[in-house]
Each structure stands twice: as C-alpha cells, then as structure tokens.
Amino acid sequence: MLILQLAIILVASKVAGSLSVRLGQPSVLGKLLIGIILGPSVLGLITEAETLTEFSQIGVILLMFLAGLETDIDEFKRTGKASIFVGLGGIVVPLLIGYITGIAMNFTNFEAWFLGLLLSATSVSISVQALKELNQLNTREGTTILGAAVIDDVVVIVALAFLMSFAGGDVNLTAVILKKAAFFAGAILVGWKIVPWFLRKFSNLKVTEVVISSALIVCFVFAYLAEYTGVAAIIGAYIAGVAISVTNFKEEITEKIETISYSIFVPVFFTSIGVSAQFSGIMDNFGLVAVLSIIAILTKLLGASVGAKLSGYKWKNSLGIGSAMVSRGEVALIIAAIGLESKLLSQDLFAVIVVVILVTTIVTPPMMKVFFNTADKKKKSRNVA
Structure with a gap:
C-alpha cells in the first residue's frame, strides 16, 4: 500500500505543480492543494500512515538543509539587524492581537496568551520553496x-515554556533556556570547527557517494540534536547547511x-x-475559521512587514x-498539539486551528508571488528610467 501511495503522490504532485506554474502560481501551491484532494477529506486515496509521516519529516529537513547550503554567510x-526586527515584529503583533481575540472569546488569561503564541509561530519551509522558485x-x-525564522522559532518556544511553567505544566524554565542556548553554542562551534574537518576525513573513504553520505550525517545529527533540545529539527538542518556552505564541498553536495x-x-x-487536513464538522465553526484565518494572515503580514520597514526596506520589499x-x-x-494535551485548547478549537494553519500555508506562496513580483517590476522600471 505504501509503494502505491508514494507513486500516486509523486505523479499527482508533479502534475499539480506544473499546472500551478502554468496558471502563474508557484508550483508548491499546486502540491499543497493536490494533497487535500488526495487525502481523506476528498478522494481518500492517501491516508496518514506513519511511514509517510516519516518521509514527510525527512522532506522538510532536507528542504531546510538546502536553504542553509544556499545561504550567503x-x-x-x-541582514542581522533586519532579521531581528522582522522576527520580533512578527511575534509581537500576532501575540497581542491573538491575546485580545482570546479574551473576546471568553478564554482565560492563560488560554488567551496561548492562542497569541500559537498565532506568533512561523514555519518558512513552504516559503523557502517559493523563494527558490x-x-x-x-x-x-x-x-x-531565514534569519527572522530562526529568531521567531527560538523566541516563541522559550515564551511557550515560560507560559507553560506558569500554567502549571511540569516545565523547568531555566533548563529549557539552557538547553537551547547549549544547542546553538554547540552547533555554531561544531559547524565552524568540526564539520569541515569531518567532511574532509570522511570523503577519503573508498566507497561510493561518500561526500553526500557525510553531508546527510551532519544534517540528520544537527536536526536530531535540535529537536532533542526543544529547538525545531528544521532549524538544526538549516544550521548544518550553513556550516557546509563555506566548505569546498558545497557545489557537489547541493546538486x-x-x-x-x-x-x-x-x-x-x-x-x-494537504493530506493531514481534516474538514469533518468544520462547517459548524466556519465563521471562527474565517475570523482566525484573517487575523493569522494580517497580524503576521503587518508585524513582519513593519519590522522590515523599520530596518530600512522599502514597503514593497517589506510586504514581500x-x-x-x-x-x-x-x-x-506542534504548539497546537501541546495546547490540546495540556487542555489549553478544546478538541473543537484544535480542529479549527489546524484548518487555520492550513489556510496560512496555502495563501503564503501566491502572496509572495504578488509582492515580490511587484517589487521586482518597480526595481526594473527604475533601472530603465
């Protein structure tokens, strides 16, 4: 069954991606939408099997690893200053508006702050593909x-640990912060001093594709340690890619x-x-889905754009x-699952949040295309003039 599902996914995603490009949109949009069609919500051809989930996890790790490989140190x-402004702007606005929304929905203080933190999260794995295209x-x-995404991830996870410690969760805030600090310090040191040495030594082994294997070892070890210390695995993979990007093996490994x-x-x-989307019973909460989706999109767009503008970007680039x-x-x-487990989110609200997350993911590629293309056109018109 797994083999057949993989074949269906590969055929459908490539065709849907190509169709999306023909319609003037990034291919990733078609791949997301075809997942919904193939999944249990529509055709039911693909189900959420554990092995497919693991394949998916490897996919996002490799995607962020490639982003690291292509990063210019x-x-x-x-862009350090701009990343800080964008990352913090993209947290503060969704956090405050999310909290106010939660209070308006008669949430407790902790529940409202949790909703704000949930809306403050960012995952740029989809954006990375759109940026490439x-x-x-x-x-x-x-x-x-990319820099703002790293900052966003660290700040939100530390803030979540802080909130959970006050909400009665079994969380040692000092230990959480120290573990994350230890990971970043260790990852930077290892990436700087050990990774280049490891690639040189490992590449001398008399077996096939040893350079690629060594790169994957670095990627997966960094991703595992990141996840183990409470930092997202994709951040570890990204740092691994950055570490390898300054070596002589970059071109071969990237290709x-x-x-x-x-x-x-x-x-x-x-x-x-798309396959993971569950729409059963969601029509009963359609109004809430619409409101939270609009809030999620506008608050992150506004907060991050203002942060970019304050750091010196023009408005068109800031909106991109x-x-x-x-x-x-x-x-x-992941944060929503923590909220469900700790009873900061009800089962119904959890289902709503999952759909809202899906909506933000689907709208991101076409929004990026609009804003970046507009910025490029303005830049070209100035050059012509």
Whole structure:
C-alpha cells in the first residue's frame, strides 16, 4: 500500500505543480492543494500512515538543509539587524492581537496568551520553496526571512515554556533556556570547527557517494540534536547547511541533495500537509475559521512587514518579507498539539486551528508571488528610467 501511495503522490504532485506554474502560481501551491484532494477529506486515496509521516519529516529537513547550503554567510551577517526586527515584529503583533481575540472569546488569561503564541509561530519551509522558485532565496530579502525564522522559532518556544511553567505544566524554565542556548553554542562551534574537518576525513573513504553520505550525517545529527533540545529539527538542518556552505564541498553536495530531495522526499512533504487536513464538522465553526484565518494572515503580514520597514526596506520589499512569514506550518501544529494535551485548547478549537494553519500555508506562496513580483517590476522600471 505504501509503494502505491508514494507513486500516486509523486505523479499527482508533479502534475499539480506544473499546472500551478502554468496558471502563474508557484508550483508548491499546486502540491499543497493536490494533497487535500488526495487525502481523506476528498478522494481518500492517501491516508496518514506513519511511514509517510516519516518521509514527510525527512522532506522538510532536507528542504531546510538546502536553504542553509544556499545561504550567503556575508549576506547573513549584513541582514542581522533586519532579521531581528522582522522576527520580533512578527511575534509581537500576532501575540497581542491573538491575546485580545482570546479574551473576546471568553478564554482565560492563560488560554488567551496561548492562542497569541500559537498565532506568533512561523514555519518558512513552504516559503523557502517559493523563494527558490521566485529566485529570491539568495537575495538580501531571502536571507532576512531565514534569519527572522530562526529568531521567531527560538523566541516563541522559550515564551511557550515560560507560559507553560506558569500554567502549571511540569516545565523547568531555566533548563529549557539552557538547553537551547547549549544547542546553538554547540552547533555554531561544531559547524565552524568540526564539520569541515569531518567532511574532509570522511570523503577519503573508498566507497561510493561518500561526500553526500557525510553531508546527510551532519544534517540528520544537527536536526536530531535540535529537536532533542526543544529547538525545531528544521532549524538544526538549516544550521548544518550553513556550516557546509563555506566548505569546498558545497557545489557537489547541493546538486546531489537537490536530486535526492526533489525526487521523492520534498513532494511527499508538500502533499502530506494537504493530506493531514481534516474538514469533518468544520462547517459548524466556519465563521471562527474565517475570523482566525484573517487575523493569522494580517497580524503576521503587518508585524513582519513593519519590522522590515523599520530596518530600512522599502514597503514593497517589506510586504514581500512579511508575506513569507505568514505560513505557520509544522511549528504551529506542534504548539497546537501541546495546547490540546495540556487542555489549553478544546478538541473543537484544535480542529479549527489546524484548518487555520492550513489556510496560512496555502495563501503564503501566491502572496509572495504578488509582492515580490511587484517589487521586482518597480526595481526594473527604475533601472530603465
């Protein structure tokens, strides 16, 4: 059954992606939508099997690993201030508006703050693919977005631990912060000193494709340690990619990892997002889904865009950056699952939040296309003039 499902996903995602491009949209949009059609909500051809979930997890890890490989370190340093402004702006506005919304819905203080944190999360795995298709990943804007996503992830997870400790959860806030600090310090040190040495030594082994295997080892170890210390695995994979990007192996690794990733794992990841959508009974809460979706989209767009503007970007570029931060993705799903388990979210509200997360993910690629294309046209018109 798994083999047949993989075949269906690969055929459908490639065809849907191509159709999306023909319609003037990023291919990732078609891949997301075809997942909904193939999933239990519509045709029921693909079900959420544990193995498919693991394939999907590998897909998003490899996607962020590739983003790290294509990151320009010098540009990353130059955009540090902008990343901080965008990351914090994209947290503060959704957090406050989410809290006010929760209070208006008669939530307790803790529940309202939890909703705000949930809306503050960002997952740029979808945005990374859209940036690649729009040729924006290696630009100043693309680097700012990736840096802001790292900041967003760390701040939101630490804030979540802080909230859970006050809400009666079994959370040692000091230990949480120290674990995350230890991971980032260790990852930077290992990436700087050990990763290049490891690649050189491992590449001397007399077996086939040893360079690619060594790169995957680094990627998966960093991703595992990130997840183990409470940082998202995708952040660990991204840092691993950045570490390898400054070595002489970058070109070979990037080319072959792209082949591995886009042939099977990444299509499964994109399609599985749509497959995981559950719409049964959601019409009873359609109004709430609509309201929360609008709030989720506008607050992140506004907060991140204002942050970009304050750091020196023009409005068109700022809106492009803000749109890339809208997708909540797997990071928000993890937080929502924590809320359900700790009874900060009811089962009905959890179902609503899952659909809202899906909506933010689907609207992100076309929004990015609109804002980035508009910014590019203005830039070209100035050059012509």
